[in-house]
Amino acid sequence: MNIPKLNPIEAFPVEYEGEKLICVRDPLNISDKILYVYPETLYLMGMFDGEHSVSDIQAAALEKFGQRISPEDIGKLINQLDEALFLDSEKFSNHKARLESGFMDSSTRSASHAGLSYPEDVPELTEWFREFFNKAEESKPHKPERSRLKGIISPHIDFTRGGNSYALAYRELIDNSGAETFLIFGTSHYAEVENPFILTGKDFETPLGIAQTDISIVDRLSGSCPWDVFQGEISHRTEHSIEFQVAFLQYILSGKRDFKIVPILCNSFFRLVEQGKSPSEDEKITVFLDSISGIVSELGESVCVIAGADMAHVGPKFGDREPVNEHKLNTIKERDIVSLEHSESMDAEGFYRSVEEEKDWRRICGLSPIYSLLRTVGASRGKILDYDQALEPDTGSVVSFGSVAFYS
Numbered sequence: 001m002n003i004p005k006l007n008p009i010e011a012f013p014v015e016y017e018g019e020k021l022i023c024v025r026d027p028l029n030i031s032d033k034i035l036y037v038y039p040e041t042l043y044l045m046g047m048f049d050g051e052h053s054v055s056d057i058q059a060a061a062l063e064k065f066g067q068r069i070s071p072e073d074i075g076k077l078i079n080q081l082d083e084a085l086f087l088d089s090e091k092f093s094n095h096k097a098r099l100e101s102g103f104m105d106s107s108t109r110s111a112s113h114a115g116l117s118y119p120e121d122v123p124e125l126t127e128w129f130r131e132f133f134n135k136a137e138e139s140k141p142h143k144p145e146r147s148r149l150k151g152i153i154s155p156h157i158d159f160t161r162g163g164n165s166y167a168l169a170y171r172e173l174i175d176n177s178g179a180e181t182f183l184i185f186g187t188s189h190y191a192e193v194e195n196p197f198i199l200t201g202k203d204f205e206t207p208l209g210i211a212q213t214d215i216s217i218v219d220r221l222s223g224s225c226p227w228d229v230f231q232g233e234i235s236h237r238t239e240h241s242i243e244f245q246v247a248f249l250q251y252i253l254s255g256k257r258d259f260k261i262v263p264i265l266c267n268s269f270f271r272l273v274e275q276g277k278s279p280s281e282d283e284k285i286t287v288f289l290d291s292i293s294g295i296v297s298e299l300g301e302s303v304c305v306i307a308g309a310d311m312a313h314v315g316p317k318f319g320d321r322e323p324v325n326e327h328k329l330n331t332i333k334e335r336d337i338v339s340l341e342h343s344e345s346m347d348a349e350g351f352y353r354s355v356e357e358e359k360d361w362r363r364i365c366g367l368s369p370i371y372s373l374l375r376t377v378g379a380s381r382g383k384i385l386d387y388d389q390a391l392e393p394d395t396g397s398v399v400s401f402g403s404v405a406f407y408s
Helices: 040-048 054-065 071-083 090-105 122-139 159-176 215-224 232-236 239-253 268-276 284-301 327-343 347-356 368-375
Strands: 010-016 020-026 034-037 149-154 181-187 197-201 203-206 210-211 260-266 303-307 380-390 398-406
Touching: 020 040, 020 327, 020 398, 034 380, 040 054, 040 203, 040 210, 054 071, 054 239, 054 368, 054 380, 071 090, 090 284, 122 159, 122 284, 149 159, 149 368, 159 239, 159 398, 181 284, 181 327, 181 368, 197 232, 203 239, 203 398, 215 260, 215 284, 232 260, 232 268, 239 260, 239 303, 260 368, 268 347, 284 303, 327 347, 327 398
Parallel strands: 149 303, 181 260, 181 303, 210 260
Antiparallel strands: 010 020, 020 034, 149 398, 197 260, 203 210, 380 398
């Protein structure tokens, strides 16, 4: 530990007990700890890269702050981070191995965000959903479509901020779809593999029950790809983008019909964005999505495609120097609507290029699942149902999201 190495972390400014601090947490949720540190401490943590020794860190602190920090104080910080499982250490490796072993040995993917992002108490969660749909009806009274629903884009932001937008999307599914199989493309925020798509055969559990995964389709997709589509499966353990969609499906279909899911995590397309290439130029992406398209075509009205996807992530929380202002928020909205209008037109390439041409400065985390839906859903038209921005005044950051329905 004389040359400490910090694991990947999320760090963003917050006000905590009247002080301006930095919130530090593990984006992979291997550690469930949250630390609040001073900016100076975060600077020191930035030196924990597996290359700088304690004496190196002392020298850097002296140059940066003009005061000497003792080896004992640095040692205390190292121990604190190790106890929180934030360091690449034997303690962390053993804990990670236990988690991964437990996940891989289980046939069910347990709810990872119940009790954190939404209630694990069933009556309370049910009331949440009821209120979401009531408010959606108040904000936009429903006008039933005559066409069959083929798919939806729904947010994956937390329910408290995106509940209305979720409800507007899933309201369409209630009225216009008899699907019994749901192909769910979710954003993989932190996968550590290069696979463009990551499958799992595990059933998904939420407080509302267990949603069965359609193993026959998972096996078919696996067989169509000459590479291991399960590589990185551990990413499903704590990824919320699919879990939130499953909970909504369980709520609206409970007591109406049984259904199965096909959970598909979509890795980032940022490598392609940097290269100025289209996903259509990537063989793995093309092979996988062509296989999905074939399945959707065969299953017809019994299948529905869902993309659990947010839009922009802008501000200091996401690495920008300056907080967003009204002008920036308007610019984000204008660009988001341009992208979503390409979705309405069933233009997968246009949607992708609207992000690629600006080198993804908006950080559209739904880029890969939305593109994948547009390539596979087999719809003739789309309709934007909602658009919203969740501003975080404490951090000067914003997440935008929306919902879109697709019809035959």
